[in-house]
Amino acid sequence: MTLKMGWIGCGVHATQMLLPQLVRQDVEIVALCDIDGKRLSDAGRQFGVKNLTTDAAALIATGGLDAIGMAVGPDQHLAFGRAALERGLGVFMEKPPSGSAAGARELREASERANKPLLVGFMKRYSIGNKIAHNILKSGNFGPVYGLTGYYMTAPGYFAGNVDYTGFFLHHCVHYMDLPSFLVSPIRGMSAHKVEKSPGRLLFHVHLEFECGAIGTIAMGTMQSRGTPVERIEVMGDHQRIEIEDVIEVTWHRNPAFKADDPRALLTGDQDTLTWKPNFTAAANEDFKGYHALMTDVVPALQGAETAAPTIHDGVVAMEWLETLRSKLEL
Numbered sequence: 001m002t003l004k005m006g007w008i009g010c011g012v013h014a015t016q017m018l019l020p021q022l023v024r025q026d027v028e029i030v031a032l033c034d035i036d037g038k039r040l041s042d043a044g045r046q047f048g049v050k051n052l053t054t055d056a057a058a059l060i061a062t063g064g065l066d067a068i069g070m071a072v073g074p075d076q077h078l079a080f081g082r083a084a085l086e087r088g089l090g091v092f093m094e095k096p097p098s099g100s101a102a103g104a105r106e107l108r109e110a111s112e113r114a115n116k117p118l119l120v121g122f123m124k125r126y127s128i129g130n131k132i133a134h135n136i137l138k139s140g141n142f143g144p145v146y147g148l149t150g151y152y153m154t155a156p157g158y159f160a161g162n163v164d165y166t167g168f169f170l171h172h173c174v175h176y177m178d179l180p181s182f183l184v185s186p187i188r189g190m191s192a193h194k195v196e197k198s199p200g201r202l203l204f205h206v207h208l209e210f211e212c213g214a215i216g217t218i219a220m221g222t223m224q225s226r227g228t229p230v231e232r233i234e235v236m237g238d239h240q241r242i243e244i245e246d247v248i249e250v251t252w253h254r255n256p257a258f259k260a261d262d263p264r265a266l267l268t269g270d271q272d273t274l275t276w277k278p279n280f281t282a283a284a285n286e287d288f289k290g291y292h293a294l295m296t297d298v299v300p301a302l303q304g305a306e307t308a309a310p311t312i313h314d315g316v317v318a319m320e321w322l323e324t325l326r327s328k329l330e331l
């Protein structure tokens with residue numbers, strides 16, 4: 001049955017990434033909301049929605065809705081998420097699920113009280129390279145994970161004149177408080193070291209211990225251009241290694257024989273390195289970052305099905321580790 005949704009926040013991310021993928025599902029966007037009238041009317045035209053409001057409370061009160069989606073910001077996610085759940089509506093929200101772990105826990109309680117799902121936009125789990133790596137790791141063909149190393153950089157523009165790392169942590173680092181545990185196992189311990197050469201220019205290394213006994217190091221920072229690829233992950237096993245470059249290129253190394261002194265050397269499917277990257281010229285699903293795959297799990301979850309879509313339970317865990325990280329870094 002078609003899911004009837006109201007949507008709050010018609011910003012860049014919603015109109016370019018989320019809504020175009022959402023409307024590929026069996027969903028009707030019944031009403032849209034944004035406090036910016038131009039963005040609201042542009043989104044109404046783009047997605048063919050006539051019921052437009054600048055008042056989120058009015059949108060949540062719209063009759064006949066099954067669920068609310070939102071991509072606004074941390075404080076609004078808490079307020080609007082709580083209001084929608086209290087009205088008995090399922091919710092999809094972008095990360096972060098509020099601006100604090102306490103807020104995320106509040107949302108979890110609201111979801112449990114209402115007995116309605118709250119799904120969170122941790123789409124890195126669905127980015128194609130991460131998805132392939134996850135499937136290999138869970139296939140039984142990789143063996144135990146020893147460690148994960150990765151980096152996730154950015155250069156937020158919002159530091160001009162006001163160095164406040166809050167947005168960097170809430171909007172960026174939160175992804176890497178979720179993704180490593182998705183790939184390896186839950187995080188059970190953390191330490192961190194930082195270098196800040198000048199205000200706003202920060203690099204830190206986060207050291208992770210996973211419940212399965214593996215270790216991890218993630219480098220994150222604010223001093224690389226987002227005009228370059230800024231993500232890389234390597235998962236280390238026993239004579240096994242998966243590298244994920246820029247979330248789309250995957251390489252799986254295993255345990256091939258030396259080839260130089262073998263006159264019959266060839267490549268075999270069960271030993272030699274496998275690589276994958278997409279053909280960008282194919283007129284096919286271009287969902288490399290994972291927003292469509294995320295929505296494919298979110299929509300049935302909003303209708304009560306069990307799917308792999310990340311929930312507010314994952315959101316609470318990520319927000320709690322994010323706060324641990326900030327306190328270890330004293331930032």
Ligand SMILES: NC(=O)c1ccc[n+]([C@@H]2O[C@H](COP(=O)([O-])OP(=O)(O)OC[C@H]3O[C@@H](n4cnc5c(N)ncnc54)[C@H](O)[C@@H]3O)[C@@H](O)[C@H]2O)c1
Nearest residue numbers: 009010011012013014034035036071072073094095096171
């Ligand atoms: N997962 C990802 O890849 C990803 C990428 C980008 C952004 N995001 C998340 O999406 C959210 C939005 O980010 P964005 O880049 O689109 O920001 P944005 O500023 O472009 O969009 C936010 C929109 O919300 C509107 N808004 C603000 N307060 C409102 C209110 N009270 N009622 C109704 N509308 C209101 C603004 O007018 C704006 O149009 C953030 O939480 C961000 O972290 C996630």
